[in-house]
Amino acid sequence: MVDAAERLAEIRNRIARAERTHARAPGSVTLVAVSKTFDADAIRPVIAAGQRVFGENRVQEAKAKWPALREETPGIELHLIGPLQSNKAREAVELFDVIHTVDREKIAAALAEEMRRLGRSPRLLVQVNTGLEPQKAGIDPREAVAFVERCRTAHGLAIAGLMCIPPVEDQPGPHFALLEKLAREAGVGLLSMGMSSDFETAIQFGATHVRVGSAIFGAR
Numbered sequence: 001m002v003d004a005a006e007r008l009a010e011i012r013n014r015i016a017r018a019e020r021t022h023a024r025a026p027g028s029v030t031l032v033a034v035s036k037t038f039d040a041d042a043i044r045p046v047i048a049a050g051q052r053v054f055g056e057n058r059v060q061e062a063k064a065k066w067p068a069l070r071e072e073t074p075g076i077e078l079h080l081i082g083p084l085q086s087n088k089a090r091e092a093v094e095l096f097d098v099i100h101t102v103d104r105e106k107i108a109a110a111l112a113e114e115m116r117r118l119g120r121s122p123r124l125l126v127q128v129n130t131g132l133e134p135q136k137a138g139i140d141p142r143e144a145v146a147f148v149e150r151c152r153t154a155h156g157l158a159i160a161g162l163m164c165i166p167p168v169e170d171q172p173g174p175h176f177a178l179l180e181k182l183a184r185e186a187g188v189g190l191l192s193m194g195m196s197s198d199f200e201t202a203i204q205f206g207a208t209h210v211r212v213g214s215a216i217f218g219a220r
């Protein structure tokens with residue numbers, strides 16, 4: 001039987017291979033292991049196998065699981081990859097090292113206020129709705145560059161990069177290419193794109209962070 005630690009090793013190998021294939025620098029792609037819905041007992045073997053960067057999509061769920069796991073193992077980096085409500089901004093700033101889902105003015109303002117209050121500065125990425133899907137979070141790609149600039153000028157927030165989740169029915173490549181182009185125009189360096197089914201394509205298009213859940217932890 002293949003366990004999570006073995007699947008993790010396989011994903012790391014595939015990332016390294018994709019870096020070589022696409023002339024990306026070795027180690028230039030960070031694996032965010034998406035542990036949403038999995039409990040501490042399922043996460044511990046992956047930490048024991050050396051993984052330190054994890055992603056969660058809900059603030060409350062992360063708050064229930066991660067403080068104890070962090071006590072056990074120093075050096076964990078926690079990423080919020082799910083939608084953020086402004087009334088959760090304080091908890092998000094307290095808990096997360098990177099927030100991938102800044103996508104509107106109200107969230108930018110709430111994060112700026114809590115970062116000042118708490119003296120903490122998680123790295124921030126703007127989520128872009130590259131497929132213009134009505135049910136999906138993220139800013140309209142036509143407004144993304146101006147929004148990054150407004151985060152700086154109106155809220156004093158340094159945006160580090162962009163994130164997207166392509167529509168499931170589309171080929172992901174064009175979405176990743178669009179995100180890369182927008183990041184260049186906005187002058188930001190991080191690209192959070194690619195999941196279990198398409199992370200190698202994302203690496204081809206310049207991903208710096210791939211968010212891989214089920215290929216490591218199993219089906220949800």
Ligand SMILES: *Cc1c(COP(=O)(O)O)cnc(C)c1O
Nearest residue numbers: 034057081195196211212213214
């Ligand atoms: C769940 C989730 C992932 C991981 O998806 P898998 O297909 O399980 O790899 C990545 N990004 C976001 C935003 C998610 O919500």
